[in-house]
Structures are given as C-alpha cells and as structure tokens.
Amino acid sequence: METVILAVVIAVVVLGVLGGLVVGSRRKKSLPPPPPTAPDITAPPAEPHVGDEAETPRDEPRRTIEEVDLPDGGSTGTAVEEPPVLEVPELEIPEPTEGRLVRLRARLSRSQNALGKGLLTLLSREHLDEDTWEEIEDTLLTADVGVQPTQELVERLRERVRVLGTRTPEELRSLLREELLKLVGTDVDRTVKTEPEERKPGIVMVVGVNGTGKTTTTGKLARVLVADGRTVVLGAADTFRAAAADQLQTWGERVGAHTVRGPEAGDPASVAFDAVKEGKEMGVDVVLIDTAGRLHTKTGLMDELGKVKRVVEKHAPLDEVLLVLDATTGQNGLVQARVFAEVVNITGIVLTKLDGTAKGGIVVAVQRELGVPVKLIGLGEGADDLAPFEPEAFVDALIGD
Ligand SMILES: Nc1nc2c(ncn2[C@@H]2O[C@H](COP(=O)(O)OP(=O)(O)OP(=O)(O)O)[C@@H](O)[C@H]2O)c(=O)[nH]1
Ligand SMILES: [Mg+2]
Secondary structure, three states, X not given: OHHHHHHHHHHHHHHHHHHHHXXXXXXXXXXXXXXXXXXXXXXXXXXXXXXXXHHXXXXXXXXXXXXXXXXXXXXXXXXXXXXXXXXXXXOOOOOOOOOHHHHOHXXXXXXXXXXXXXXXHHHOOOOOOHHHHHHHHHHHHHOOOOHHHHHHHHHHHHHHHHHHOOOOHHHHHHHHHHHXXXXXXXXXXXXXXXXXXXXXXXXXXXXXXXXXXXXXXXXXXXXXXXXOOOOEEEEEEOOOOHHHHHHHHHHHHHHOOEEEOOOOOOOHHHHHHHHXXXXXXXXXXXXXXXXXXXXXXXXXXXXXXXXXXXXXXXXXXXXXXXXXXXXXXXHHHHHHHHHHHHHOOOOXXXXXXXXXXXXXXXXXXXXXXXXXXXEEEEOOOOOOOEEEOOHXXXXXXXXXX
C-alpha cells in the first residue's frame, strides 16, 4: 500500500515537472502578458502557430517570434522592449531651390544697401551736378562693379535722366533697375549643367583658391541636387589634408551621398577618376569633384589641377567647371579668376560670402572678366544658403521694393 502511495506521489511530481517545462518553453515563445496600462495592439493575440499566418492581415506589421521574444528577465510582466535597431543616421531633407533667393533676399539687401539704395538716393537729388555724378561713380567703384562697366552705366544713366527731365522716385527706380539688369545680364543661361544628353553621370568640378568656400559649395550643391531628386557621388580630390575629405564626407552623409576619397597626400587626379568610375558603377546622376585650395602663384599646383581635369576627361568631358570666388576679396578675386581660366575651362562662377560684403558689384566685374556667368551665390554658412543667381531678384534686393 505504501508502495502504491509512493508510486502515485512520484507520478504526480514527475507530471508536474514535465508540465512546468512545457509551460515554460511555451512561455518563451508566446507573448508576454499584456502590460496593465498599455497593451500592445500590434502583437498577435496568442501564441503564433502555422495556421494563424494566413489570417494575419496583409497591411498589419507582422512580428516574428524573435521580435516578440522577451529579453532576459522580461517574464515579470513589464512592457516589451523594442529590439535594438542598427543606428542609421537620419537623412536631412534639403530645402527646394526654387525661391531660395527670395528667402535669402533680406541678407542680400542688408549687405548691398550701399550700392542700390545709395545710387537711388544720389539720383534723386534735385540737382544732378558733376559732383553727384562723381559720387555715383564712386559708389559703383566701391562696390567693385569695375571701371569699364561703371563708366558705361554712368553714361547711360546721364543720358536717360537728361531725356527724362523731371524725375519721380518711381521713374528713377525703374530706370535704375533696367540699367542694372542690363549690366548684370538677363539673357545668359545660368543653369548648372549636370544632365548631359545620353550619358550618366554629369560631371562637375569645383575649383578655386583656398578658403573661398569650395568644399562648402560642393556640399551645398549636393543638397540642391538631392532636393531636386537627383543622386550624387562626391569626389574628395583635395588630398592635401585628411580633414578636407572628412569635411566633404560629412556634407555627403547628411543627404545620403557617397564620398570617394583616396589616401592622404595621394594623387588628386586618381581620386577624381575613381569618383567618376564609382559614380558610373553606382548609376548616379551627378559626380561632384571638390579640389584643393591652391595658390595661383604656385604653378605646380595649377598644373596639377589641369591634370585632374585631363584624367577625369578620360571618362567623359566635364559638364561644368565652377570657379568659386570669395566676394569679400574684391579685385583679388579677378586676378584668381584669370589664372584659373588659363588652366581649366571655367563654365560658371559661384560667388560666396555675398552676405558679408557690400561689394556685390563683383558679380558684374567677374562676368566681364571671364565672359562666364555667375550661376550660384553663397549667402551664409547655413547648409541651404546657396541660391541660384537670378538677376531680377538680385537687382530688386539691391534697390529695395
Ligand atoms: N558667410 C559665408 N561664409 C561662407 C560662405 N561659403 C563658405 N563660407 C565659409 O567659408 C569658410 C571656408 O569654406 P570652405 O568650403 O572650407 O573653403 P575651401 O575653398 O574648401 O577651402 P580649402 O579647402 O582650404 O581650399 C567656411 O567657414 C565656410 O563656412 C558664404 O556664402 N557665406
Ligand atoms: Mg576645401
């Protein structure tokens, strides 16, 4: 009898242990009890099994067993912790380029007040004597418009004011607006060429003296292109400083553009070549090549720039060579422009730091000097402070509404 009782007790214990194991192993796979305050409504209602699959609504996020498994110690009934996710840097969505100059106009007006408003005030004087015309001339020269364009403008203004006779402020404003627009030029194509026909990618090279804003401009331009729905590869052909490639890469990462870089002090031409090669392989729309800041007096460096161009052109001709000029350097910028133009065929000018100088007249001077249009202007250090150059908006900002 005792043996029978003992056997029954052992059987009960064994069954109990086995049952516990089953429950335990089930619990491992099943969902945790819903937390008392915030039940997870996305989780399936009970232990998932094969038959449930077909019933799971298609548009409802499905969670695998691994996903809903409790972390260690989680069986206490606390809320399910999200599984760790890979850290992907959040991509920025750059501002569209349309209307940028309108947004940045206040900056332009502030810095170029002396030019436009100054001219208007002078022209509004009751007696336009020789001294006044000289002052008008000085205003234009101080704003770096350049001697030749200044003389042309003053001559035209004198003639038109004489014909006009009495002048109302509105007449003067529209007269000045027209003449300034003529000087800046409204009939040139200022689009940055990035879409060659029947070929991808478009190739853009950015050149200029050190510190003018090349890397910043390359980064900002990548944002402009991304904002317009294009894909971009960046080529860090400034191999003199490791920091230069890092700087460019940071710009790229912010908008998801891949940066091709080479070893420090490596051959810039081969980095540029590789950038275009990778761009082709990746099937991107545009490759932007940032180059080193080089002193125009160092002919060796200029030769190197010529080499970068030649090597890249083994792939395809450059679609755009943008010369970046710092507007605050005034006439010095013109000297640089000349030297660069001898080595590479400049197709567009980017005038940076127009927010920090009253010398906006350099737009006119540099276009005359190179016979190449200003295509973009930099109006600040912010990521979206690069705007397409629009003569009308520019002139309106100078003279105010
Ligand atoms: N205010 C203002 N600052 C600008 C503008 N564009 C560039 N900068 C600043 O100018 C400085 C130099 O810019 P970079 O892009 O590094 O110049 P870089 O030509 O690449 O220089 P190197 O690589 O040394 O040749 C940075 O501090 C920029 O933020 C602009 O439009 N306005
Ligand atoms: Mg740079």
